[in-house]
Amino acid sequence: MSAYEPKIVGIFCNWCAYTAADLAGISRMKYAPNVRIVRVMCSGRFDPQMVFWAFKHGADGVLIAGCHPGDCHYQEGNYKALRRFKLLQKLLDQLGIERERVRLEWISASEGEKVKQVIDEMTETLRRLGPLRIQETPQAPEAVGTAGGGHHG
Amino acid sequence: MAEKPKVAFYWCGSCGGCEEAVVDLAEDLLTVAEAVDIVLWPVAMDFKKKDVEALPDGAIVASFINGTVRLSEHEEWVKLLRKKSQLVFAFGSCAHLGGIPGLANLSNRQEIFQWYYHEGPTVHNPSGAVPTPDFKANGHAFELPEFWDTARALDQVIEVDYYIPGCPPPPHIVKDAVMKLLQGNLPPKGSVLAGDRALCHECPLNETKPEKLLIKDVKRPHEVVPKPDECLLAQGLLCLGPVTRGGCGALCINAHMPCTGCFGPMDHIQDFGAKGLGALASILDYTEEDDLDRILEKIPDPVGTFYKYSLPASLIRRKNMGGKSS
Numbered sequence: 001m002s003a004y005e006p007k008i009v010g011i012f013c014n015w016c017a018y019t020a021a022d023l024a025g026i027s028r029m030k031y032a033p034n035v036r037i038v039r040v041m042c043s044g045r046f047d048p049q050m051v052f053w054a055f056k057h058g059a060d061g062v063l064i065a066g067c068h069p070g071d072c073h074y075q076e077g078n079y080k081a082l083r084r085f086k087l088l089q090k091l092l093d094q095l096g097i098e099r100e101r102v103r104l105e106w107i108s109a110s111e112g113e114k115v116k117q118v119i120d121e122m123t124e125t126l127r128r129l130g131p132l133r134i135q136e137t138p139q140a141p142e143a144v145g146t147a148g149g150g151h152h153g
Numbered sequence: 154m155a156e157k158p159k160v161a162f163y164w165c166g167s168c169g170g171c172e173e174a175v176v177d178l179a180e181d182l183l184t185v186a187e188a189v190d191i192v193l194w195p196v197a198m199d200f201k202k203k204d205v206e207a208l209p210d211g212a213i214v215a216s217f218i219n220g221t222v223r224l225s226e227h228e229e230w231v232k233l234l235r236k237k238s239q240l241v242f243a244f245g246s247c248a249h250l251g252g253i254p255g256l257a258n259l260s261n262r263q264e265i266f267q268w269y270y271h272e273g274p275t276v277h278n279p280s281g282a283v284p285t286p287d288f289k290a291n292g293h294a295f296e297l298p299e300f301w302d303t304a305r306a307l308d309q310v311i312e313v314d315y316y317i318p319g320c321p322p323p324p325h326i327v328k329d330a331v332m333k334l335l336q337g338n339l340p341p342k343g344s345v346l347a348g349d350r351a352l353c354h355e356c357p358l359n360e361t362k363p364e365k366l367l368i369k370d371v372k373r374p375h376e377v378v379p380k381p382d383e384c385l386l387a388q389g390l391l392c393l394g395p396v397t398r399g400g401c402g403a404l405c406i407n408a409h410m411p412c413t414g415c416f417g418p419m420d421h422i423q424d425f426g427a428k429g430l431g432a433l434a435s436i437l438d439y440t441e442e443d444d445l446d447r448i449l450e451k452i453p454d455p456v457g458t459f460y461k462y463s464l465p466a467s468l469i470r471r472k473n474m475g476g477k478s479s
Contacts, residue, residue: 044435048427052468069440080435086445087434091426091455094259096473134469 006060006126008119010037011046015073016109017065023112031116032123035063042066043104044077048088051102060132061101063122065115068106078106100125101132158214158335161193161205162244163234165220165227166254166304171245172196172219174321181328188335189214193234205233213237215334217317219244221254221465222305225286226298235311240339242330246320246415248307249345250425251465253320258464258471259456261302302474306466316345320415320462323401347400349420355399356406358384367438371451374410385411386436391458396422396429413461424468426460433459 012018018039024031040046043066051062064085066078085104092099103122107114162175178185192213193200216238218231235241246252257265270276270283284297307313317330330346333339340346353359362384372389379385385392385406392411394403398419405412418425439445452458460467 048431049422049424049468052424052427056468076440079440082440082442083434083437083445084431086442087430087449087452087455090449090452091430091459094454094456094472095469096475097469132473134473 004127004131006034006123006129006131007058008035008061008063008122008126009050009054009059010035010063010065010119011040011043011050012037012107013043013045013066013073013077014039014041016067016071017043017105017107017115019109020065020107020111020115023110024115027112029112029116031119034123034126035119042072042074042077043081044072044074044079046081046084048084048091051088055097055101055132056134060129061103061122061126063103063105063118065105065107065118068108071108097132098129100129157188157190159192159208159212160189161213161216161234161238162191162196163193163216163218163230164195165218165231165248165307166223167220167245167247167252169196170321171247174245174319174324174327175217177321177324178328179324181324185331202230202233205237208237210236211239213239215240215242217242217244218307219248219321221247221252222307222310223254223257224298224300228310231307231311240314240334241307241311242334243307243313243316245322246318246417246462248313249316249318249466250417250463251304251306252462255304255306255463255465256457256460257304260472261474262300266300303471304465309465314342315339318345318347318398318416319401323404325402326400345398345417345420347398347416350399351419352394352397352399352401352403352406352412352416356384356394356403358382358406361387363387366436368436369438369448371437371448373451379409381409385409386433391433391452393429393433393459395432396425414459415462417463417466425463426456426467429459430455 012021021037043064046064054062064081066081067073069078072078081104088102089099092102105118164172176182191198193205216234218234218241222228222231243249247254266283270278271281284300286297286299288295317326319326326347353362361382366386368389370389371391374390379388379390390411393414394412396418397412397414398416401416414425414429418428422428437445437448439448456464
């Protein structure tokens, strides 16, 4: 368990959060290396499918970051992200996945420090939660053998 | 006279609605029955497992299998039918996506048994009996199927050639699939035998869908009598038309009920519920968290709303019950 290092997928908007991550890099800030950032044009590009895809493929958490409210380059993309995020949180409760595994943050282009702080915090939170184990193999507890393939996903 | 093609119908964990759907072919059923030799149809005809086992491999031209795969018996049967069949059609939402019984993936065997054999308010079970795979009574040994933790879509258990969507599939969809089979003009393997455009495209209310769709309130179907001539989404009813595969003829919309997604996702969608949630959440016309919290109280059961028919076929398939991952 001590060897466990959480994997975080970052979905960062081009205009604010990703630029802030760039700034953090240029400023040589040190932050947890656990995040893999994917640049999207807008946090409004975030689709709950991405979160589940990431979870299915081994991510322990997903961090979505976009421009502050009112600052979206496309006017309202970040509000759409917020609405999806809020409903997704309710869905996660039902599916037995801790809410902390998906985080939404507003990070402006000048907030390199916030990138560091959020990633460090989330890494620590996920360390505490431990790995997300998606239960793949649908069998009775005592049944032997493995389930068939499955073309979904 | 050439031998008629052999076909089989089988049901796994299902409600019987898909059997009704076959009968709903009405007069066309006679044409179909004339053209094929039915070798198995548990709801209507008396064939046994040994009859199917006695057939050479690949002897059945097509098996139409409905229901979710929930019991060991289902798995045994569908594997047998796969071996004996040239083509397997997943028939209806349960076989296609896991279906409504797939919502049991929010629970597991232990929880389900606990409720149905011990805790449920109508249960009278003083001896605490629960189904077990083997038991003896009056000197006879009996065998019951194993009940699994997780319900599965058919293609999570065997290879599936085609999917006939719907809960249940409407008659024109069933007829179309059967005709394609008999005439030998089936599309590429793996196809869902319906359109690949969103239901909105064939919705009679599509014209009234606003250019920019935003809603201030969410209404549940029992709370309103919807206006018959306005897009249901615009009226605040959570209609999954934008993400659901069309082809049903907008049956529910014509009955003034929102689409609940039984035809499942279009080809480009990986996870129906997540896509539907993303699409519908984004039209909630609020920007403050408090307002969103308030309106989201009107969606008390997101899984039941967005994964009504497709939880087993979703990317994560079931609730995480902790500990027992394998």
